[in-house]
Amino acid sequence: MKKLMENIYEAIGETPMLRLSRITNHYGVEGNIFAKLEYLNPGFSKKDRPALQMIEEAKASGELKTGQTVIELTSGNTGTGLSIVCQAKGHPFIACMSEGNSMERARMMRALGAEVIIVPQAKNSVKGQVSGEDLKLVEEMTVKLTKERNAFRADQFNLDSSYRAHLLHTAVEMLEQCDGKIDCFVDIVGSGGTFEGCAEKFKEYNKNIRCYIVEPANAAVYAGKNLINEGRHKVQGCGYAMDLSKVNKELIDGCIQVTDEEVTQMTRDLAKLEGTFVGFSSGANVCAAIQLLKDKEKGKNIVLTLNDSGLKYLSTDLF
Ligand SMILES: Cc1ncc(COP(=O)(O)O)c(C=O)c1O
Structure with a gap:
């Protein structure tokens, strides 16, 4: 347990990690999804x-x-x-x-x-x-x-310190919590800070860990696709369809697309089945993991972050 703190920011990080076995069972896939519960930070998000x-x-x-x-x-x-x-x-x-x-x-x-x-x-x-x-x-x-x-x-899209937060902490904690048994990492990108920081640390630990970028299907620019419907989608905080200065393309092993409909369903499933009350982008990461476990990464261990709290979406049509 953390000692008595003098400042609320000392409570940032060291979030728990949960195996989403109810979700993998429900979707009938082999393998594991290990989710880092970043919505439990003091500001209710990984940011x-x-x-x-x-x-x-x-x-x-x-x-x-x-x-x-x-x-x-x-x-x-x-x-x-x-x-x-x-x-x-x-x-x-x-x-x-x-x-x-x-x-x-x-x-x-x-x-x-x-x-x-x-x-x-x-x-x-x-x-x-x-x-x-x-x-x-x-x-x-x-x-x-x-x-x-x-x-x-405090330029989250361009300062190195932005991605270093995940390189020095998020990824290190994940490796420790999973005893290093990680095959893949999936992440929907906003600034790209989480992807860059975690992918860099994971590849340094084991170059065979595959790192996938997740994008809304309407704004899949990393996958080389044209914008659909002007790149509109519901996944707030991500999918801006732009080149991200922090992301080193050599770290990307693949790109996965997710639709608003499947993301919405998955986010609701996460609340109902796992008790993890989170927002759209967390559902997007889990959708991507399920896609991989169904096919290309069957039976593997996939890590991801559950990014923010569902409480931030009560004014939307999510819940
Ligand atoms: C809810 C949510 N998910 C995902 C992201 C994307 O994270 P990153 O900026 O590390 O790519 C953000 C960024 O603000 C966010 O607010």
Whole structure:
């Protein structure tokens, strides 16, 4: 058990890992899915980890000054992590978020002391579905405010500290919790930080561990496919159909596509069968694992993360 803590951010990481045997039985596949329960972090998502790593490294290097404002664009999860870390370390925090993301995220960040700027979506966008175009608008606002407020940008898409959180911690914990018995890793990418950090560590441990990128079928750019329906999908926090600066393509052993319908069903199954109450992107990872266990990776051990809490989706049609 962790000792008595002085700061809430000390509770980030060292999350439990669960074998999803009820899901593999239900889908009639051979093999194991080992899921890291990242929604049990203090901000209810895996993005608490890069939030902490980015702030600690920037403070250590002197790039982030005492009391300086921090800013970042977020689908809500990195912003929640940053709200928690910045509050405890004495930095005002500004979160820039698309109005396409579910609003419980904005309310949560405000409750945690953040200033939240909601950026209107592009003309053709749909509420609950944040496209690459929407993200561009949020990026423009973030760049503008960074200058105006003389803020430090906790840039999850471009700082090495963002993926190092997973290289130094998430992947190391997974290897330990699975006694190193990992054959594959699947991950739906947003910034690509989790994929890059974990894939790099796994390949360093054993170059035969296969690492698969997961993408919404409508936005499968890593698989070399054209956008369908302008790349729209329901998987918030991921699938922006863009080239990710942090992802080393040499680490990718394959790409898997998942549809909104199968992701929604799987996320509901996770709650009902396993008692893991999580969001769309977690369901996407498990869908990808099931696809692999049915065919190419039959009988193997697949690791993945359950990324955030289902409580963040109560205003959507998920539950
Ligand atoms: C719910 C959710 N799932 C997945 C991701 C993607 O993680 P990464 O940025 O490490 O690729 C994010 C990123 O914000 C997220 O919020």
